[in-house]
Each structure stands twice: as C-alpha cells, then as structure tokens.
Ligand SMILES: Nc1ncnc2c1ncn2[C@@H]1O[C@H](COP(=O)(O)OP(=O)(O)OP(=O)(O)O)[C@@H](O)[C@H]1O
Ligand SMILES: Cc1ncsc1CCO
C-alpha cells in the first residue's frame with residue numbers, strides 16, 4: 001500500500017493501539033498517535049492483557065524504563081498478540097547498557113515482532129556488533145548500521161527501521177531511505193519512542209514494510225514543517241504535533257527516496 005493510501009486509511013479507521021512504553025515517552029507518544037489519527041492506550045499490567053490486547057489493531061513494546069513487572073506485562077501482551085495474529089513493534093531502547101536489558105531485548109526479538117525500530121547504535125548492538133551508543137542516544141551513523149539491519153531482518157523475518165538524520169528501512173530484500181525532518185528532533189526526548197508507537201498505528205492499517213515506511217515519512221514531513229516555525233526544542237514539540245495532524249497523504253512521498 002502506498003504511504004498516501006495508508007495515511008488515509010489510518011485516519012478513516014482510527015485504530016486502537018496498545019502501547020507499552022517508558023515513563024519518559026508515555027505522554028508524547030500518546031499525543032503523537034492521536035495527532036496522526038489513531039487511538040493510543042498505555043496499558044501495562046500483565047493481568048489485563050488477555051482482555052485488552054485482542055481488541056487492539058497493534059501492540060508496541062518499548063523497553064526504555066524496564067523493570068521486572070513491566071517485562072512481565074510485555075511478554076504477556078506479546079503472547080496474546082501472537083495468538084491473535086495482532087502485529088507488534090519492538091523498540092529495544094538502549095538494550096546494550098546492562099545484561100538485564102540485553103537479555104530482555106533478545107527474548108522479545110525472538111517472539112516475532114513485525115517491525116523493529118531503533119537508532120543506529122541500538123540496531124548495531126542487536127546484531128551483536130560494537131557501537132558507540134551513549135545511553136538512549138545514538139553514537140553511530142545510520143549507514144554504519146545498515147548491514148546489521150539487513151542481517152536482523154533476514155534472521156528474524158522482520159522489518160527493521162533505523163532512525164537518524166536519514167532513516168533506513170529494510171525487510172532484508174527491499175530497502176528504503178527517508179529524509180527530511182530537523183536536527184531539533186533528537187533534542188526532544190522520546191520522539192524515537194513516539195515513532196515506534198506511530199508504527200503501531202500504521203501496522204494496524206497495512207503491511208509491515210509499507211506501514212514502517214509511512215510512519216517514517218509522516219515524521220520527516222512533520223519535522224520539516226515544524227522546524228520552519230520552531231524557535232527551539234520546546235516550541236518544536238508543539239509545532240511537531242500540529243504538523244503531524246496537518247500532514248496530507250500526498251505529502252508523504254516527498255520524504256521517500
Ligand atoms: N539529525 C536529524 N535530522 C533529522 N531528523 C532526525 C535527526 N535525528 C533524528 N531524526 C528523526 O527523529 C526521530 C527520532 O529518531 P532518533 O533516532 O533520534 O530516535 P531515538 O534515538 O530512538 O530517540 P529516543 O530514544 O529519544 O526516543 C526520527 O523520526 C528521525 O528520523
Ligand atoms: C531519556 C530516556 N531514558 C530512558 S527511556 C528515555 C526516553 C528516550 O529514549
């Protein structure tokens with residue numbers, strides 16, 4: 001499906017997106033999903049997953065502020081999603097910073113996410129390569145992680161997105177680059193986490209590769225527009241939400257290629 005058609009479908013369908021994300025990202029990620037035209041719900045308790053996950057169009061999992069009860073909620077939600085063929089998206093935030101987080105990311109990756117999204121350092125480390133990540137921030141170029149993304153996509157039968165100045169997307173066979181946005185984007189925390197949540201909205205609407213491509217393009221188009229009005233990171237965030245809502249389906253193609 002073309003990104004323009006996917007954005008139109010997303011706004012028509014207003015899919016319910018089950019998000020398990022971190023404390024930092026919860027508010028901005030929910031606002032991003034709403035602004036784009038979908039309906040986010042942040043639901044974490046393992047006890048709720050059998051009731052809630054099956055009624056959602058997609059699930060997104062982000063390990064940014066991981067702890068044992070959260071991991072239990074994540075694995076419970078993924079099990080329910082997989083049973084009901086509900087696509088899910090993995091964001092392995094800073095998984096290389098501790099053995100605990102590394103192991104959690106590895107376990108989740110083995111549970112068949114439809115899409116994996118991370119910054120370059122996260123994707124490099126996920127493929128077992130050394131990187132220069134600094135906590136949740138990338139220290140590597142997107143280009144340096146492309147080989148890792150392809151290898152992961154093939155090994156795990158998934159779609160891998162690397163975000164950065166120019167985003168890269170692959171399913172191991174096809175690949176795409178998405179450009180635009182602003183260097184203010186990495187100055188606003190959790191925009192990557194919010195991108196992951198938006199991928200959930202799109203993958204509830206269409207096939208994984210097309211969904212990830214559309215979500216990347218939607219962000220770049222909105223980021224370019226917001227940067228024209230922003231005076232710094234604070235006003236950028238405000239204009240970015242407005243621009244996500246204002247983006248027109250025909251605009252998305254401008255960011256791709
Ligand atoms: N220098 C840049 N120029 C333009 N766009 C950028 C730049 N850096 C990041 N982006 C965009 O910002 C968004 C977030 O990507 P980023 O790679 O910063 O995620 P992240 O490191 O996982 O962020 P976080 O952990 O804070 O959520 C993506 O849409 C990406 O395209
Ligand atoms: C700053 C931060 N710390 C843990 S998660 C998060 C949000 C960006 O990944």
Ligand SMILES: [Mg+2]
Pocket residue numbers: 093094118119136192193
């Ligand atoms: Mg991140």
